[in-house]
Amino acid sequence: MLNDILQPKTALFEDGLQTVLRGHENRSRRVVILKGNLTVNVRSEGRGISARVGKDGLYGFASIAEYTPEAAEKVLKAAKNNALLLARHAEKRFPMPPAFERGIVPLNCPIVDTEQKKIIEACRALDTYIEKTYPDLTSRTVIYSEDSQDRIIYSSDACCGHVTSPRCYIYVFLNSVTKDGVPVELFKALGGAGSFDDQFADLTKYYPDIEALYKKLKDKAEGVYAEAGYKQVVLGGMMGGMLAHEAVGHTVEADLVLGGSVAGPNLRKRVASDLVNLTDFAHTYNGGLAPLPVFLDDEGIRATDAPLIENGILTGYMNNRETAEHFGVNPAGNARAWTFADEPLIRMRNTCVLPGKNTVEELIASVDDGYYLIDSGNGQADLTGEFMFGVTCGYEIKHGKLGRALLDTTVSGVAFDMLKTVDMVSDTVEWSSSGFCGKKQMIPVGMGGPHMRCMIMIGGR
Amino acid sequence: MSELKTIEAQLLQELQERAVSKYAYVLSETEKQELNTEGADFKLMRTVFGAGISVIVFDGTRKGAASGNDCSEEGIKSVVESAAAAAASSPEDAANDIAPDQGGHAFYQGIYEPDFERFFDRLKELQGAIAAEYSKVNVMQMVGDHTKTHSLYANSNGTKAESFRGCYDVTLEFSASDGEKNSGLDYTFLRTASLDKPLIELSDFRRKLSDIEKQIDPEPLQGKFEGTAVITPGCLVDLLSMTLENYAGSGVILDGTSLWLDKVGEKVADERITVGFDPFDETIVCAERITGDGFLAEPANVIENGVLKAHMLSLYAANKTGRPVMKSGSGLVMKAGAQSLEEIIGGIEKGLVVGGFSGGQPGTNGEFSGVAKNSFLIENGRVTKAVTETMINGNLGDMLQHVRGISAERDVQGIFTLPYLAVDGIIISGK
Numbered sequence: 001m002l003n004d005i006l007q008p009k010t011a012l013f014e015d016g017l018q019t020v021l022r023g024h025e026n027r028s029r030r031v032v033i034l035k036g037n038l039t040v041n042v043r044s045e046g047r048g049i050s051a052r053v054g055k056d057g058l059y060g061f062a063s064i065a066e067y068t069p070e071a072a073e074k075v076l077k078a079a080k081n082n083a084l085l086l087a088r089h090a091e092k093r094f095p096m097p098p099a100f101e102r103g104i105v106p107l108n109c110p111i112v113d114t115e116q117k118k119i120i121e122a123c124r125a126l127d128t129y130i131e132k133t134y135p136d137l138t139s140r141t142v143i144y145s146e147d148s149q150d151r152i153i154y155s156s157d158a159c160c161g162h163v164t165s166p167r168c169y170i171y172v173f174l175n176s177v178t179k180d181g182v183p184v185e186l187f188k189a190l191g192g193a194g195s196f197d198d199q200f201a202d203l204t205k206y207y208p209d210i211e212a213l214y215k216k217l218k219d220k221a222e223g224v225y226a227e228a229g230y231k232q233v234v235l236g237g238m239m240g241g242m243l244a245h246e247a248v249g250h251t252v253e254a255d256l257v258l259g260g261s262v263a264g265p266n267l268r269k270r271v272a273s274d275l276v277n278l279t280d281f282a283h284t285y286n287g288g289l290a291p292l293p294v295f296l297d298d299e300g301i302r303a304t305d306a307p308l309i310e311n312g313i314l315t316g317y318m319n320n321r322e323t324a325e326h327f328g329v330n331p332a333g334n335a336r337a338w339t340f341a342d343e344p345l346i347r348m349r350n351t352c353v354l355p356g357k358n359t360v361e362e363l364i365a366s367v368d369d370g371y372y373l374i375d376s377g378n379g380q381a382d383l384t385g386e387f388m389f390g391v392t393c394g395y396e397i398k399h400g401k402l403g404r405a406l407l408d409t410t411v412s413g414v415a416f417d418m419l420k421t422v423d424m425v426s427d428t429v430e431w432s433s434s435g436f437c438g439k440k441q442m443i444p445v446g447m448g449g450p451h452m453r454c455m456i457m458i459g460g461r
Numbered sequence: 462m463s464e465l466k467t468i469e470a471q472l473l474q475e476l477q478e479r480a481v482s483k484y485a486y487v488l489s490e491t492e493k494q495e496l497n498t499e500g501a502d503f504k505l506m507r508t509v510f511g512a513g514i515s516v517i518v519f520d521g522t523r524k525g526a527a528s529g530n531d532c533s534e535e536g537i538k539s540v541v542e543s544a545a546a547a548a549a550s551s552p553e554d555a556a557n558d559i560a561p562d563q564g565g566h567a568f569y570q571g572i573y574e575p576d577f578e579r580f581f582d583r584l585k586e587l588q589g590a591i592a593a594e595y596s597k598v599n600v601m602q603m604v605g606d607h608t609k610t611h612s613l614y615a616n617s618n619g620t621k622a623e624s625f626r627g628c629y630d631v632t633l634e635f636s637a638s639d640g641e642k643n644s645g646l647d648y649t650f651l652r653t654a655s656l657d658k659p660l661i662e663l664s665d666f667r668r669k670l671s672d673i674e675k676q677i678d679p680e681p682l683q684g685k686f687e688g689t690a691v692i693t694p695g696c697l698v699d700l701l702s703m704t705l706e707n708y709a710g711s712g713v714i715l716d717g718t719s720l721w722l723d724k725v726g727e728k729v730a731d732e733r734i735t736v737g738f739d740p741f742d743e744t745i746v747c748a749e750r751i752t753g754d755g756f757l758a759e760p761a762n763v764i765e766n767g768v769l770k771a772h773m774l775s776l777y778a779a780n781k782t783g784r785p786v787m788k789s790g791s792g793l794v795m796k797a798g799a800q801s802l803e804e805i806i807g808g809i810e811k812g813l814v815v816g817g818f819s820g821g822q823p824g825t826n827g828e829f830s831g832v833a834k835n836s837f838l839i840e841n842g843r844v845t846k847a848v849t850e851t852m853i854n855g856n857l858g859d860m861l862q863h864v865r866g867i868s869a870e871r872d873v874q875g876i877f878t879l880p881y882l883a884v885d886g887i888i889i890s891g892k
Contacts, residue, residue, distance in 0.1 A: 035716045039777060041551050043543045044528040059505045065512040065530040082506040086496075089581055090503040116525070116543070117550030124552075139716035175718055175825070183718045183825035225828075228685055228854065228890045258500070259601035260636050260643055341509045380819040380832075382645040383636055386849060388832040390821015410821045410830040412852055440604070457892065459830030459852040 001111055002067065002150050004162065006049070009072040013156045014080070018054040018096050020300055021076065023047075023067060023152040024340035027111070029168075031119050031144040033127045040143075043116060048340035051079040057094020057322075058086045063341040097321040100331065105161030105296040108283075111148045112166075114196035119144050122200050126170060129207070134214050138183070139175035144168070145434075146196065147444065149338075155300025158321075163296045167193045167444060169434045170200065172210055176221045184407065186217045186375075186393060189434035193292055216374075216393055219405035226394070226409045226458050232370035233411070233456050234363045234397065237430025239373050239389060240449020244278055244351045245437070246379035247387035247415035249447075252308050252316070253334075253346045254323035261383040262416060263314060271314045272419030277354040278309040280318055281446075282333055290350035291433035291446035294333060298344035303333030308351075312419075320346050338441040345439060350446035356425025360451045363424050365400040371458060372397050373411060385415035391458075410459040418456055426451035465490060465613050465623075468514065468532050475541045476518070483519035485559045485616035485755055494577055495606035496584060500599070501592065507606075514540050517559070520548040524557035556780035560755035562619035571654035571747045573627040575607035580629060583660050587631070590661040595637075595670040597677060601646075602634045614751050622757075628654050628747045628875070633666070635673060642678035645849070647817070647835050649695060652746045652875025665695060665872045672816060676835060679847035682891025689812030689865050690853060690887040691805065691839065694872035694879040696817050698793060700829075701736065701879070704857040705763055707827055709771075711778035718825045720858060721769055725784075730767045730861035735796040737762030737770075738789040745792035746875040756788040764861070793877040798867025805866035805883045812839040813889050815853060827857035833889070854888040 002023050013019045025047035032040035049071045050063035060082030062075040087093075127142045134140075148166035153159075169191035176184050190206045191199040235243065248271075251261045258264075263271075272278075282303035283293035294303045299321050306318050317327060323346065324331035335344035364372060375393035389411050396403030431448035465488050476484055491511035497504060514537060515528040525547025529540045584605045591598055609627035614620070631651045637644040651664035661667060692700060706713075708729075713719035721729055739760040740748030750758050754776035762770050771787055772778075779786035806814070813836050820831015833851045837844045865883035872879060 034712060037556075037715065037781065038551050038554065039711075039715070041524065041547045042526045042528070043547055045539070045543075046530045048530065057504070061505060061507040062509070063507075064510040065532075067531070078508050082508055086503055086506040089585075092502050094502075094504075115550070116547045120550050139718050141712075141716070175716070183720075185824050228852065228888065230892050255499070256601075259634075259646075260599055260638055262643070265641065341511060343505060343507060377821050382819075382834065384643060384645050384849070386645060386832065386834075388819040388821075390831070392821070408821060408824050408828055408830075410832070410852065412819075412832045412850065414850065440602075457850065457852065459854050459890065 002152050004152055005069050006072055006152055006154055009069065009076065010154050012073065012076050016055065017080065019156040020052045020298065021072060021154045022050050022298060022340065024050065025150040026339050027148045029116065029119060029144065029146040031123050033123050033142045035139050036127060036131065038120065041116065041120065046339060049075050050340050051075040052343060053079040053083045054096055055083050056087065057096060058083055058090055060086060061343045097325040099157035100321065101159060101302060103159045103302065105159055105163060105302055107162045107164065108293065108295050109164055111150055111164050112195035112197065119196060122203060123170065126203055130172065130210060137174055138177055141173040143171040145171065153296060153298060153300055158300030159296060159302050160300060161296045165292065165444065166195050167292060167433065168196055168199055172213065174213055174217045176217050178221050184217065184220045186213055186220060188213045192433055220393065220407065223405035223407045226371060226406050228459055230455060231458050232367055233454060233458070234367060234372045235452045235454060236372065236374040237428070237449050237451055238375050238432055240353050240452055241430065241432050241447035242376045242379045242389050244353045244449050245348060245445060245447040246381040246389065247385060247418070248278055248308065249280070249348045249351045250381045251383065251385050251415060252318060254317040254319045254327065255346050256383060257317050258323065259383065262385045263317065266314050266416065269314060270312050271416040272309055272312040273422045274312040275356055275425045276309055276312050276419050276422050279352060279354065280306040280308060280348055281350040281352060285350060285352065291431045292350055292444055294349045297333035297335045298337045299335040301331045301333040301335065303349070306332040306334065318346055318348065320344065336443055338443050342441045345441065347439065347443045348437060348445050350448065352429060352448035353450060355427050355429050355450040358424045358426050360426045363426055363451050363453050364397060364402065366424060366453060367397040368399055370397045371395065371406065372402060381415070386412070387415055388412045412457045418454060421455040422452050424453035464532070465611060468537065469613060471534055471537050472514070472541065475538055479541060479545055481518045481545065483617045485517045487513070487515045487612060487614050489513040489610060489612040491608055491610045493606050493608040494575060495604060496581065498588070498600065498603040500601065501588065516540050516544045518544040518548050519557065522553045522555050522557050523548045523551045525551055556777050558776055558780060559616045559618060560620065560776065563755065563757045564620065566622040568622065568624040568750045570626040571628040573609050573625050575627065576656060577607065579656050580605060580607060583656050587660040590659065591670060595674060597637045597639050597674045598635055598670050599638060600633060600635045604632045606630050614755065616755050620755050622751045624750060626747045628652050629656065631660060637673045637677050639677045644673050644676040645834060647673050650874055654746050664874050672835065676847040679849040682838065682848045682851040682889070685888065685890035686811060688887060688889050689809045689883055689885050691812060691814045691881055691883045693814065693816050693881060696815050697879050697882050698877050699818055700857065701793065703823055704861065705773060707823055707825060707857055709763055709773045711773065711775045713825055714772050714774060714782055714784070715778050720825070720827065724769045725771065727769060728767050729769045730764050731864035732767035733798060733864060733867050734767050734861055735762060735765050737764070737794065738792050739794045740789060740792040742792055742794050742878060744873040744878040748791040752788055752790060754786065756786070759788045761787050761789040793879065795879045797869050797871050797880050799869060800866050802868040802870055802881050805868060805881065806839055806844060807842040809839045809842060809865070809883065813837070813851065813853065814839060814844060823857055829857055830854040850891060852890050854890070855886065859886060860884045
């Protein structure tokens with residue numbers, strides 16, 4: 001954990017400049033066991049200090065891979081010089097966002113380090129369990145992936161604080177083949193926020209998840225290609241989360257709105273059926289901690305929820321301080337940076353479509369001829385809201401009942417068109433928190449959603 | 462930027478005190494100067510001073526690795542401790558190794574000290590050219606940077622390589638609009654060591670900017686057909702990388718799931734396809750000169766005249782499977798074809814120019830499906846209109862077999878040099 005060596009350096013903040021000084025450490029631990037072979041066994045730590053100095057709407061940023069008082073002084077000076085250098089070349093000036101809430105955000109949780117030996121032993125134990133329990137697999141991979149951020153933030157005109165974001169996962173990949181010998185694969189991420197012992201003190205609790213994954217893989221080995229076209233589907237909760245993040249979330253990031261996203265002309269207009277509600281949660285969901293809680297962002301803004309769609313109406317965007325001022329709203333703490341060397345960008349946190357009133361069973365029973373799409377491997381979206389998700393696990397639905405499993409496919413659509421077709425929403429939400437979102441820098445994000453019945457384009461043979 | 466020798470001395474002392482006799486390490490210092498625009502305005506200038514220590518240590522045949530950026534005595538000690546602890550907790554595995562002695566080398570690549578004022582002028586000139594010549598284009602963000610890297614690789618077998626590299630990178634993120642009608646988003650990239658030419662003349666900037674203006678208000682494709690996909694170089698880099706990793710990467714050879722597992726020496730692609738990695742190609746800028754395993758980088762074709770020449774194996778995977786290691790991994794280059802792009806398109810009855818692919822990660826069977834981004838319909842030998850909500854579906858392995866044509870033109874972006882590849886048998890579907 002970082003010691004606070006930065007506070008005395010706030011005395012160097014200059015009047016008339018908006019300054020943020022940040023100490024930041026990233027840790028990662030990674031172990032890969034591929035079919036019993038330990039192929040990756042790595043620990044890494046990166047720490048340093050950055051400063052961002054703003055004047056007349058122009059910003060200078062500097063960072064250095066050292067965590068010392070001297071480094072803090074150096075980055076403050078370099079960031080100011082960069083702002084001045086930019087001012088010499090830039091043709092325009094812009095108003096700075098006003099001062100915001102001052103205060104101290106307390107440390108949310110410690111980061112507990114775990115010996116590599118213990119991590120490897122856990123991965124090997126899980127690998128051995130899979131090998132013995134499922135001998136007919138053609139291959140298997142167990143990956144431990146842990147990353148954490150430890151940040152101390154001092155702002156000249158907003159909040160300060162010391163906040164952490166640890167998370168760790170074990171990814172289990174299982175491989176089999178179809179009757180024609182074509183390889184098929186499924187994976188599941190086990191774990192969540194916190195440190196190793198929070199998630200993996202008892203590995204046996206994950207055995208049912210692995211059993212369910214194995215059964216889905218066997219179904220997939222007997223699977224068929226989806227029929228390409230515009231289909232009625234039930235999107236599972238993980239797919240709902242991907243929808244929340246990719247299809248809508250990116251289009252309502254204010255920097256992309258200013259860049260011409262489809263959300264710009266649609267504020268306060270209907271963009272979805274009235275069953276759809278979407279919020280980017282800061283740290284608390286449904287009375288408990290959100291999957292990846294964010295308490296303070298890297299501009300010094302205390303994090304609060306950002307409502308985005310209410311009863312189908314687009315109600316807001318995600319902002320940094322500057323775009324919040326532009327749109328005349330309060331910032332909610334969405335400006336986040338991945339490492340000490342990164343400037344804060346507008347990023348999602350825990351973006352979730354809220355639950356409805358139907359059961360999952362009711363949704364499936366209501367589809368006469370369509371698909372149940374459960375898991376996604378990845379997704380992307382465009383400024384127009386055109387999106388794509390890879391579908392790694394799904395089933396046919398015939399006359400309200402699940403049919404054959406699907407081989408890998410892809411679904412696509414235009415978000416604000418597709419969301420208007422949502423006509424049933426389940427009463428439970430599933431979350432995913434193991435992913436990274438890429439936008440110049442990567443950043444951990446949580447995404448969640450209920451099951452939804454809707455119309456969507458599906459790729460296939 | 463002159464402290465690497467000091468850090469190295471401390472690192473070697475730490476390794477010696479721990480009686481580590483087999484090791485490899487990379488030490489680096491970097492300095493990046495970066496300019497960022499938002500819309501048409503310069504808004505942010507960044508300076509990033511970076512450092513890195515990566516150490517691999519062996520305890521017999523046990524291997525552990527650790528890295529950090531704290532170059533203090535305490536930081537160096539911590540990295541070595543972490544690597545040693547990782548090695549001690551890993552299983553014995555005779556496949557773990559480092560490359561044999563490659564000798565001592567010093568590499569000087571690109572432009573180490575930037576001419577930042579001139580770079581600033583070139584970026585402003587690029588902005589001006591886009592505004593003047595592509596008036597419907599909105600550059601959402603332009604990031605231009607120069608990064609200089611001083612690094613030192615060494616291992617206990619005797620290899621020592623010091624490298625000084627510097628290059629300019631430019632990334633453009635843009636869309637286009639006309640009134641309330643908009644295009645989608647597109648990106649492009651350039652790496653160069655020279656500021657002699659206006660940036661607008663480099664990479665695929667002109668084609669991409671021209672194309673995005675034609676993609677305003679695209680039409681959804683109706684129906685489904687099997688046709689020819691003309692894959693642009695910017696899209697081909699993604700599809701080719703997926704293909705090579707999917708069939709020839711270490712992971713799929715190690716676990717035996719590759720469909721090219723026993724195909725070395727056999728035909729896996731159209732005979733016009735020659736593709737591989739060439740860090741010394743004159744169009745590739747500042748590619749790695751030493752591999753992660755400690756080999757001096759060499760040009761290496763994966764496919765030559767349609768025949769699979771090699772798997773892309775790490776030293777570990779090579780030792781584990783008894784196959785040859787690949788001593789390269791950067792600078793993806795495909796040999797140009799004989800026909801012009803215009804000739805290739807002229808011969809296509811119905812197909813799609815695919816500017817980007819947004820799809821799920823294909824499984825080891827190579828089946829892919831996804832959205833064709835920034836794409837145009839081809840009808841009767843002509844590019845007729847921009848399309849949206851259009852999916853393409855095919856198989857990566859089949860794609861290399863069913864080649865309609867390879868263009869004589871290639872895009873040079875500094876990190877890859879690729880032509881247009883036209884492939885038959887792609888399922889193209891709309892609503």
